[in-house]
Amino acid sequence: MATKTIFRRIIDREIPATIVFEDEHCLAFQDVNPQAPTHVLVIPKKDIPSLAALQPADHAVVGHLLMVISRLAADLQLDRGFRVVCNSGPEAGQTVEHLHFHLLGGRPMLWPPG
Protein backbone atom coordinates (compact mmCIF):
# COMPACT_ATOMS: atom_id res chain seq x y z
CA MET A 1 0.00 0.00 0.00
CA ALA A 2 1.25 3.51 -0.79
CA THR A 3 2.52 5.53 2.16
CA LYS A 4 -0.22 7.62 3.74
CA THR A 5 0.13 11.38 3.62
CA ILE A 6 0.09 13.25 6.91
CA PHE A 7 -3.43 14.49 6.08
CA ARG A 8 -4.68 10.95 5.46
CA ARG A 9 -3.27 10.07 8.87
CA ILE A 10 -5.17 13.00 10.41
CA ILE A 11 -8.41 11.82 8.73
CA ASP A 12 -7.78 8.31 10.07
CA ARG A 13 -7.08 9.72 13.56
CA GLU A 14 -3.57 8.30 13.60
CA ILE A 15 -2.11 11.68 14.48
CA PRO A 16 -3.82 14.51 16.35
CA ALA A 17 -5.12 17.76 14.94
CA THR A 18 -7.33 20.54 16.21
CA ILE A 19 -10.43 19.81 14.19
CA VAL A 20 -12.84 22.70 13.68
CA PHE A 21 -15.34 21.00 11.35
CA GLU A 22 -16.05 17.55 9.99
CA ASP A 23 -18.71 15.94 7.87
CA GLU A 24 -19.02 12.89 5.62
CA HIS A 25 -16.90 14.43 2.85
CA CYS A 26 -14.39 16.74 4.47
CA LEU A 27 -12.34 17.73 7.46
CA ALA A 28 -11.18 21.19 8.59
CA PHE A 29 -8.42 21.65 11.16
CA GLN A 30 -5.96 24.27 12.41
CA ASP A 31 -2.72 24.58 10.48
CA VAL A 32 0.16 23.56 12.75
CA ASN A 33 2.24 26.50 11.51
CA PRO A 34 -0.29 29.33 11.21
CA GLN A 35 0.43 32.20 8.84
CA ALA A 36 -2.42 34.37 10.11
CA PRO A 37 -4.55 34.62 13.28
CA THR A 38 -6.99 32.25 11.55
CA HIS A 39 -5.36 29.53 9.46
CA VAL A 40 -7.52 26.49 8.83
CA LEU A 41 -6.94 23.70 6.31
CA VAL A 42 -9.98 22.23 4.58
CA ILE A 43 -9.45 18.84 2.96
CA PRO A 44 -11.55 16.17 1.28
CA LYS A 45 -11.72 12.76 2.94
CA LYS A 46 -11.22 11.28 -0.52
CA ASP A 47 -7.57 10.84 -1.51
CA ILE A 48 -7.08 13.54 -4.15
CA PRO A 49 -3.41 14.54 -4.53
CA SER A 50 -3.84 18.10 -5.82
CA LEU A 51 -5.98 20.49 -7.86
CA ALA A 52 -3.99 19.39 -10.90
CA ALA A 53 -5.11 15.79 -10.33
CA LEU A 54 -8.86 16.55 -10.19
CA GLN A 55 -11.11 14.20 -12.12
CA PRO A 56 -14.65 14.91 -13.37
CA ALA A 57 -15.97 12.72 -10.53
CA ASP A 58 -14.46 15.18 -8.02
CA HIS A 59 -16.76 18.00 -9.15
CA ALA A 60 -19.20 17.68 -6.27
CA VAL A 61 -16.64 17.28 -3.51
CA VAL A 62 -14.68 20.34 -4.60
CA GLY A 63 -17.87 22.39 -4.72
CA HIS A 64 -18.70 21.11 -1.26
CA LEU A 65 -15.27 22.13 0.08
CA LEU A 66 -15.82 25.69 -1.12
CA MET A 67 -19.28 25.77 0.46
CA VAL A 68 -17.75 24.60 3.76
CA ILE A 69 -15.04 27.27 3.51
CA SER A 70 -17.67 29.97 3.00
CA ARG A 71 -19.60 28.77 6.06
CA LEU A 72 -16.45 28.44 8.17
CA ALA A 73 -15.39 31.98 7.27
CA ALA A 74 -18.74 33.21 8.60
CA ASP A 75 -18.58 31.02 11.71
CA LEU A 76 -15.03 32.23 12.41
CA GLN A 77 -16.25 35.82 12.01
CA LEU A 78 -13.90 36.70 9.17
CA ASP A 79 -16.31 39.44 8.14
CA ARG A 80 -13.48 41.86 7.22
CA GLY A 81 -12.25 39.43 4.57
CA PHE A 82 -10.31 36.25 4.16
CA ARG A 83 -8.07 34.51 1.66
CA VAL A 84 -8.32 30.98 0.29
CA VAL A 85 -5.11 29.45 -1.07
CA CYS A 86 -4.59 26.15 -2.82
CA ASN A 87 -0.98 25.42 -3.72
CA SER A 88 -0.72 22.89 -6.55
CA GLY A 89 2.65 21.39 -7.37
CA PRO A 90 6.19 22.01 -6.13
CA GLU A 91 6.70 25.40 -7.76
CA ALA A 92 3.58 26.69 -6.02
CA GLY A 93 4.84 25.41 -2.67
CA GLN A 94 2.63 22.35 -2.21
CA THR A 95 4.26 20.22 0.47
CA VAL A 96 1.50 17.70 1.27
CA GLU A 97 0.16 15.61 -1.61
CA HIS A 98 -3.45 15.62 -0.45
CA LEU A 99 -5.70 18.38 -1.80
CA HIS A 100 -6.11 21.16 0.74
CA PHE A 101 -7.43 24.69 0.85
CA HIS A 102 -5.87 27.18 3.27
CA LEU A 103 -8.43 29.53 4.85
CA LEU A 104 -6.54 32.56 6.14
CA GLY A 105 -7.88 35.58 7.93
CA GLY A 106 -7.64 37.97 10.85
CA ARG A 107 -5.03 40.30 9.39
CA PRO A 108 -4.60 42.41 6.24
CA MET A 109 -3.28 40.38 3.31
CA LEU A 110 -0.71 41.56 0.78
CA TRP A 111 -0.82 41.11 -2.98
CA PRO A 112 0.95 39.73 -4.96
CA PRO A 113 1.69 36.71 -2.77
CA GLY A 114 5.30 35.63 -2.39
Ligand code: AMP
Ligand atom coordinates in the same frame (compact mmCIF):
# COMPACT_ATOMS: atom_id res chain seq x y z
P1 AMP B 1 1.12 23.37 1.46
O1 AMP B 1 2.50 23.92 1.69
O2 AMP B 1 0.22 24.25 0.66
O3 AMP B 1 1.17 21.94 0.94
O4 AMP B 1 0.44 23.33 2.89
C1 AMP B 1 0.67 22.32 3.81
C2 AMP B 1 0.29 22.89 5.15
O5 AMP B 1 0.12 21.80 6.05
C3 AMP B 1 1.34 23.81 5.78
O6 AMP B 1 0.75 25.09 6.01
C4 AMP B 1 1.72 23.11 7.06
O7 AMP B 1 1.95 24.00 8.13
C5 AMP B 1 0.50 22.23 7.32
N1 AMP B 1 0.75 21.04 8.11
C6 AMP B 1 1.71 20.10 7.94
N2 AMP B 1 1.59 19.13 8.85
C7 AMP B 1 0.51 19.43 9.61
C8 AMP B 1 -0.13 18.82 10.73
N3 AMP B 1 0.31 17.66 11.25
N4 AMP B 1 -1.21 19.43 11.26
C9 AMP B 1 -1.67 20.58 10.74
N5 AMP B 1 -1.12 21.21 9.69
C10 AMP B 1 -0.04 20.66 9.13
